[in-house]
């Protein structure tokens with residue numbers, strides 16, 4: 514079968530309960546390679562819970578997760594990462610005091626033998642590899658030797674995304690990627706989302722900023738009180754319709 518036709522991710526009838534509360538109730542959705550899906554819903558709708566099931570933070574009570582055509586059991590976040598599911602949370606999980614390339618290799622550092630005996634960090638290799646991935650994604654950062662704390666919010670976001678791509682992410686989940694950024698930086702992050710999509714990465718983007726989601730997403734999945742209440746092609750809808758679905762207002766016009 515043609516790989517491009519197999520969804521990178523499919524979730525089927527996912528249920529997640531916290532005690533008596535049903536946070537996610539029989540939600541199904543899929544993401545194709547290169548597709549950007551906006552996951553929308555008001556506070557408490559179940560967005561974070563659903564992505565935490567996919568990224569291995571929670572285990573679902575019911576339902577299946579299918580990754581690249583095969584059912585998978587994702588027991589913990591490392592399982593998700595091994596499969597190629599990377600989640601970028603708002604805190605980005607970068608080490609402020611380390612430079613850009615050390616962050617790309619954080620926890621997966623490349624070592625080499627010095628004097629044929631001792632393991633030392635292979636700085637040249639990590640620098641060159643990091644440069645390659647940043648170039649591939651069209652990201653401009655003045656020096657990869659700069660510490661993360663010297664970078665802007667958008668640049669940090671780019672480093673976190675580059676790290677995922679370097680380690681072979683097939684599905685990128687972005688939780689509020691533009692929330693803390695200025696306008697110019699938001700635009701760059703959205704450009705980066707488009708670049709990743711063009712390179713075949715499937716993307717789920719959670720954002721309260723509808724305008725941003727409409728800029729980059731192909732399809733929208735709307736949750737309300739744990740249930741999927743809508744699935745819409747961006748080209749065929751508008752923010753008003755989406756907000757109505759999110760808050761549960763009846764649509765005035767039906768055709």
Ligand SMILES: Nc1ncnc2c1ncn2[C@@H]1O[C@H](COP(=O)(O)OP(=O)(O)OP(=O)(O)O)[C@@H](O)[C@H]1O
Nearest residue numbers: 531534535536554555556557558559560561562563
């Ligand atoms: N660890 C938890 N324990 C108990 N209840 C939880 C837990 N996590 C989430 N919930 C509840 O599950 C429901 C869904 O929450 P969730 O965080 O998934 O919503 P959300 O759509 O991501 O909201 P927000 O946009 O505010 O982040 C809410 O009622 C929330 O209070």
